[in-house]
Amino acid sequence: MLTSIRGALRNNNFAALLRGPKRPPGPNAALITESVGLYTNPEVMHQNASQSGDMTYYRMFVWPIYQLNHPDHVRHVLQEKARIYSKRTIDYRLLRRLGGEGLLTSEGELWKKQRRMIQPLFSRQHVEDLGPMMLECTENMLDRWRAKKDPAQSIDIVEEMTRLTLHIVGRALFDLDLLGASNEVGAAFETASKELMLLGPVEIVWSGAPTPRNKRIRQSTAKLHHIVTSMIDERRKDILRAPNKPRRDLVSLLLQARDEETQEPMSHAQIRDELLTMMIAGHETTANTLSWTLYLLSKHPKIAHYLQQDCRAHLQGRAPLVSDLPAIPLLSMVIQEAMRLYPPAWALTRRAEEDDEIDGYTIPAGSTVVISPFSTHRHPGFWKDPGRFDPTRFFPETEKQRHRFAYFPFGGGQRMCIGKGFAMLEAQLILAMLMQHVEVNVPAHHYAEPEALITLRPKGELPATLRWLD
Numbered sequence: 460m461l462t463s464i465r466g467a468l469r470n471n472n473f474a475a476l477l478r479g480p481k482r483p484p485g486p487n488a489a490l491i492t493e494s495v496g497l498y499t500n501p502e503v504m505h506q507n508a509s510q511s512g513d514m515t516y517y518r519m520f521v522w523p524i525y526q527l528n529h530p531d532h533v534r535h536v537l538q539e540k541a542r543i544y545s546k547r548t549i550d551y552r553l554l555r556r557l558g559g560e561g562l563l564t565s566e567g568e569l570w571k572k573q574r575r576m577i578q579p580l581f582s583r584q585h586v587e588d589l590g591p592m593m594l595e596c597t598e599n600m601l602d603r604w605r606a607k608k609d610p611a612q613s614i615d616i617v618e619e620m621t622r623l624t625l626h627i628v629g630r631a632l633f634d635l636d637l638l639g640a641s642n643e644v645g646a647a648f649e650t651a652s653k654e655l656m657l658l659g660p661v662e663i664v665w666s667g668a669p670t671p672r673n674k675r676i677r678q679s680t681a682k683l684h685h686i687v688t689s690m691i692d693e694r695r696k697d698i699l700r701a702p703n704k705p706r707r708d709l710v711s712l713l714l715q716a717r718d719e720e721t722q723e724p725m726s727h728a729q730i731r732d733e734l735l736t737m738m739i740a741g742h743e744t745t746a747n748t749l750s751w752t753l754y755l756l757s758k759h760p761k762i763a764h765y766l767q768q769d770c771r772a773h774l775q776g777r778a779p780l781v782s783d784l785p786a787i788p789l790l791s792m793v794i795q796e797a798m799r800l801y802p803p804a805w806a807l808t809r810r811a812e813e814d815d816e817i818d819g820y821t822i823p824a825g826s827t828v829v830i831s832p833f834s835t836h837r838h839p840g841f842w843k844d845p846g847r848f849d850p851t852r853f854f855p856e857t858e859k860q861r862h863r864f865a866y867f868p869f870g871g872g873q874r875m876c877i878g879k880g881f882a883m884l885e886a887q888l889i890l891a892m893l894m895q896h897v898e899v900n901v902p903a904h905h906y907a908e909p910e911a912l913i914t915l916r917p918k919g920e921l922p923a924t925l926r927w928l929d
């Protein structure tokens with residue numbers, strides 16, 4: 460803001476100064492609860508976009524928010540002008556309470572250094588080598604389902620997918636079986652993420668405020684820190700016991716890393732933050748994607764039937780290989796369409812560090828900009844009949860004609876999700892396995908309401924019955 464005042468004075472543009480920055484239209488929230496609703500509810504964000512157009516302005520408490528809905532604006536913030544848009548926003552400040560300064564939240568030199576170091580673990584070859592392990596974890600879940608005493612008893616899809624993806628991320632990145640800890644991790648993470656969304660202005664600004672909610676967040680975080688610290692300690696001992704054993708997991712990579720200049724090892728807090736970040740970022744998002752995919756397939760039996768036929772015709776009952784996936788394109792098309800309608804990362808926020816201008820509107824330095832995949836993925840200028848579940852939107856020819864930033868479930872630019880290839884491979888392999896062996900049926904009367912916590916997931920339980928195909 461100061462820079463815009465200085466700019467106006469320098470240019471003798473006093474009229475502009477008196478008028479103040481040109482603001483886009485937007486809703487006026489009379490009550491604090493209303494203003495929070497504008498910022499924390501994807502459906503309301505989408506409504507804002509439908510009513511105000513490609514840019515919406517409102518305030519949450521005292522903070523000015525610019526919601527950008529057009530794909531050009533998304534490209535502007537995530538790619539073209541990424542340099543002036545930081546993660547110093549309320550949301551990232553809250554996330555830091557959970558994951559500290561891990562890859563998702565860190566910035567500048569620390570982020571660059573850590574991303575360069577961790578990137579090789581997400582190379583295409585490395586991720587593809589994890590395929591058999593992903594299938595083994597899925598087999599394990601199917602065996603458990605088969606062994607249920609009462610086959611008519613329904614399962615909770617969200618809970619099952621969360622366990623499965625935590626199992627997979629634990630084995631892939633930590634070389635550990637986290638199944639035993641999955642309830643504890645799940646509960647601590649759920650408490651923390653629910654409470655974080657309910658914080659009041661004082662608790663947001665002052666994390667040490669002695670309120671019951673802050674206390675519950677601190678307790679859940681401490682539990683997660685304890686779990687991760689024991690993992691680190693175990694691996695440290697293991698490395699001391701067998702220093703020459705080849706290791707390809709993230710815990711060993713971080714423990715053995717040395718600073719290029721000082722040769723210092725990474726601090727315990729940094730290693731803990733990186734691991735916790737991966738644990739959080741690497742399982743809930745994929746679990747939600749799979750849950751929404753199964754829900755949508757259950758509500759669209761014709762599409763489920765096509766997919767089932769494709770998988771069975773191609774695989775003939777055997778487990779899928781990574782090399783099978785290109786021959787069953789409907790798998791990734793269905794998953795992508797589910798992420799269009801229900802993007803797990805439903806809103807991304809940035810802080811303008813310098814004054815900026817978008818579409819003739821001033822974005823003063825210090826403002827928060829919000830880009831919402833949930834809303835842009837429904838932009839009528841880029842999606843025909845946007846509310847309809849239609850995986851054919853992801854035919855490669857159709858995709859090529861679309862604006863690159865009309866669809867961005869994994870973000871974009873240099874801060875694009877590091878786990879994109881991992882998540883897509885995992886989701887396709889799991890779905891292929893399920894399609895071959897079992898039909899997961901959500902009751903016809905059940906409507907899954909989206910609940911926007913840190914990620915977008917079905918509210919409450921997502922019940923389903925199983926019908927075995929073999």
Ligand code: HEM
Nearest residue numbers: 562563740741744745804807868869870874876877878882
């Ligand atoms: C369907 C699953 C997933 C979705 C939808 C998703 C979505 C995203 C999005 C939108 C971002 C960018 C956030 C921003 O720019 O503000 C991101 C970043 C990130 N994701 Fe994912 N993610 C998924 C799976 C994963 C997995 C499996 C991992 C790790 C195993 C992971 C780790 C990360 C990390 C570490 C970052 C920060 C990257 C950086 O800034 O350098 N994600 N993710």
